Amino acid sequence: MSRTLSQFRRVAGRTSGQSRSVAIAIAATLAMACLPAASAAAQAASPVAGEREPIAIVVNPKDGVSNLSFDELRRIFLGEQQFWPDRSKVTLLVRAPVARERAVVLNEIYRMNEDQFRQYWIGKMFRAEIAGGPKIVYSSDMAMNLVSMIPGSITFVLASAITPNSKVIRIDGKLPSDPGYPLK
């Protein structure tokens, strides 16, 4: 827990003081304002009995996006698309190994194993395509806290880890609980 908090503070500390204050204010406001919607989202994300628990894609509540195609999602996770349509910067939050949601994302989105995943990001930095790899989060709580704090951020968690202030987006028009949802 202390490690999680330490990581959280360090990542949050990289945002400017002004933007951090704004982010905290927005997060707090939205946490209250979005409770009914988040509850509905959490209900929609409940896994169907007998199926593997789906992985929800969560963005900062301030982000204008509510639906992505799977190809768009892959481009964002691959760092091919580094800006949202409103030209704000994407901040990718990726769960550290070993976690089931990371395994699903590596398998379904990246189609890479752990070694290939590391080499991929080193290669991207080497070629000056990106200035930094994904931010690492060490728990679902940390992912949910940071995604609510950092404007432009996007992450993934088990559907059961969705919190009231979260904004779960549709992938190809589907929520995690919908049949045919691609991340299970």
Next chain:
Amino acid sequence: MPVVHAMFFGDADYVATDRKIPAGFQLGQVVGHLIVSFNDRLNYFGEFSATAQSTGYAFEVERSILRYDFDDNLKISVGRYHTPIGYWNTAFHHGTWLQTTVSRPEMIKFGSELLPTHFVGAFAEGNLPSGGLGLQYQAGIGNGRGSIISRAGDAGDINGSRAWTVALSARPEALFGLQVGADYYRDRVTPATGADAAEGISSAYVAWQREQPEFIAEYDQIAHTPTAGGPRTTSNAYYVQLAYRLTGEAHQWKPYARFEHTTVPATDVIFAPLDLGYEGAITGLRYDFTSFAALKAEYRREHFQTYEWSNGAYLQVSFTVPNLGGGDHTTMQQ
């Protein structure tokens, strides 16, 4: 506060060859990367190398780029680059650990005279709206080659004729792992000795980097037209590389092979005196004994233009030290 990342690449080699070149143990390049994010849009990319030579170490600023990202479709930068000619020059270059093989193809070797591997100038680059085709562009203007044609014009354009280049590549969603591209480079070359010529380089490549298999093929055509008059000549160079990452218990092993060929006409006013003709084939085995280090063993049979066929055996340990002391928490540390 700026966020700083640093990375290192390095290698150590053992060479046994019947070529008349220094053999035995060799320290390859030690390459450091410094990446600074001043904010969400302004970034600096620096790459610095130390290369072992018989008289000591040669230190070089390989890349020094300051870039402003307006969005995904437009990024403007100035500085010193790896010229976007073909695939290898920008994909691997000084990152020995990143490349499957011990060394680069001969056409892009260290100190290459065939291709202008570095470029000093300015670039615009970004994505092109193309749906699932994943099109990207680069367009640059710069000094072109120096009077020593293996070097970029770091201190200024020696002949007042700017070089320019355009490159287009695609990473289609439907064929995840595939990258294809083509580019064109134009300059006027003025060597310290010899004739002055207009240079046009056309290049195309296909790269499939999923490792099962890995396939890279690149073709370059370099045309020279003497400015004082005379026939246009074209030199051709290509390589084809195939590798395959084994599965299961053997997943750390990757056998590979490459064939390459360079032809230079005897009438080429720039290249002919440099003996750049080459034909060679390599086969080898890469063993990734950790996530960040690899051992490579390679056999090479090759023929330089004015020499007999030669045989060589090469061993290399290459490694990377990712994200040294960075103010960020990236996947590389996991």
